[in-house]
Amino acid sequence: MTTNSNFKLMDIGLNLIDAQFEGHYHGKNQHPNDIKCVINRMLENDVEKCMLTTSCIKEYYHNLELCEKYENIVPNIGFTVGVHPCSSMDMVIEKKGDTNDDEKICELNLTKFEELKKIWKDLLENDSKHFMAFGEFGLDYDRLFHATKEVQLKVFEKQLEIVSSLTSNLNKKPPVFFLHMRSCGEELLDLLDKYSFNKDQVFIIHSFTDSLEIMNKIVSRDNFYVSFNNCSLRTEEGLENLKQCPLNKMFLETDAPWCAIRKTHPSYPLLSKALEENKDELNYKQLDYEILKKKKLMLDNYLIQDRHEPCELWKVYLLASVIKKCSYKEIVDSIWENCEKLF
Numbered sequence: 461m462t463t464n465s466n467f468k469l470m471d472i473g474l475n476l477i478d479a480q481f482e483g484h485y486h487g488k489n490q491h492p493n494d495i496k497c498v499i500n501r502m503l504e505n506d507v508e509k510c511m512l513t514t515s516c517i518k519e520y521y522h523n524l525e526l527c528e529k530y531e532n533i534v535p536n537i538g539f540t541v542g543v544h545p546c547s548s549m550d551m552v553i554e555k556k557g558d559t560n561d562d563e564k565i566c567e568l569n570l571t572k573f574e575e576l577k578k579i580w581k582d583l584l585e586n587d588s589k590h591f592m593a594f595g596e597f598g599l600d601y602d603r604l605f606h607a608t609k610e611v612q613l614k615v616f617e618k619q620l621e622i623v624s625s626l627t628s629n630l631n632k633k634p635p636v637f638f639l640h641m642r643s644c645g646e647e648l649l650d651l652l653d654k655y656s657f658n659k660d661q662v663f664i665i666h667s668f669t670d671s672l673e674i675m676n677k678i679v680s681r682d683n684f685y686v687s688f689n690n691c692s693l694r695t696e697e698g699l700e701n702l703k704q705c706p707l708n709k710m711f712l713e714t715d716a717p718w719c720a721i722r723k724t725h726p727s728y729p730l731l732s733k734a735l736e737e738n739k740d741e742l743n744y745k746q747l748d749y750e751i752l753k754k755k756k757l758m759l760d761n762y763l764i765q766d767r768h769e770p771c772e773l774w775k776v777y778l779l780a781s782v783i784k785k786c787s788y789k790e791i792v793d794s795i796w797e798n799c800e801k802l803f
């Protein structure tokens with residue numbers, strides 16, 4: 461498979477095991493599994509490296525299976541391994557409190573943490589080429605209905621403690637941290653400071669949506685990076701964040717099937733204008749794909765309405781070039797350099 465231009469892109473946040481790529485939406489089956497078409501479309505549109513997000517232990521096994529199945533056509537496919545803050549309840553045991561009948565306390569499920577530790581340890585020892593990052597882990601104070609702050613903190617800190625023990629004295633570069641940071645201010649950074657990690661440990665805050673002040677604090681740290689997607693660019697502040705983020709500290713991702721660009725985003729008119737202005741130079745096959753409603757028959761060159769795909773990553777790059785007022789090539793080359801350095 462060859463790409464249609466000279467550009468190389470990496471999608472560092474992709475949820476390829478999401479049920480939507482199997483045709484399931486809100487529990488209903490709408491079309492056959494089309495992961496293979498999704499991957500072909502991705503390759504046709506210059507995405508030659510990708511990192512699949514893992515949110516819980518079960519998902520790790522799915523991602524591993526998927527990587528092994530498709531590594532022949534995507535040699536640079538890999539995954540993160542860790543537990544997302546919204547999956548924190550997977551890692552605890554709920555017990556009745558002593559005082560009040562209704563009170564429940566959550567204790568860490570140490571058997572689950574042993575399993576996670578063993579997975580990390582084996583992947584490190586076997587030098588797995590697919591193991592690209594620890595994570596996705598972190599804190600999400602927007603979605604406390606999945607897990608309370610207390611539970612999220614316990615589960616995240618336990619993961620940090622284990623990673624620290626496994627990698628502090630590792631005699632090679634450890635996989636990067638793929639961090640989820642939502643409405644938790646500097647608490648996440650303070651937590652990271654509590655533990656000692658390998659001197660070469662790299663930290664990427666993905667799907668960045670926080671303030672410019674916090675972003676500046678992040679990028680001023682050595683080995684810290686920020687990753688943007690369409691959700692990061694749904695506000696004026698988000699556009700300003702990307703504008704101010706140094707190119708050597710930046711990654712871009714789709715977070716597909718989530719985070720498609722919406723007409724209500726301030727980035728939408730910028731992208732429309734850029735597509736119009738550059739239409740003679742943009743050589744992406746994705747522009748020729750038709751968009752179908754979910755229930756239509758699946759064919760190779762169709763996208764599904766409202767489902768984001770990695771083949772659309774180049775549009776996030778195009779947007780970044782408009783926001784940063786630099787050429788598309790400059791954005792692609794700089795970020796590819798970051799990708800080559802870290803993955």
Ligand SMILES: [Zn+2]
Nearest residue numbers: 596640666667
């Ligand atoms: Zn996330």
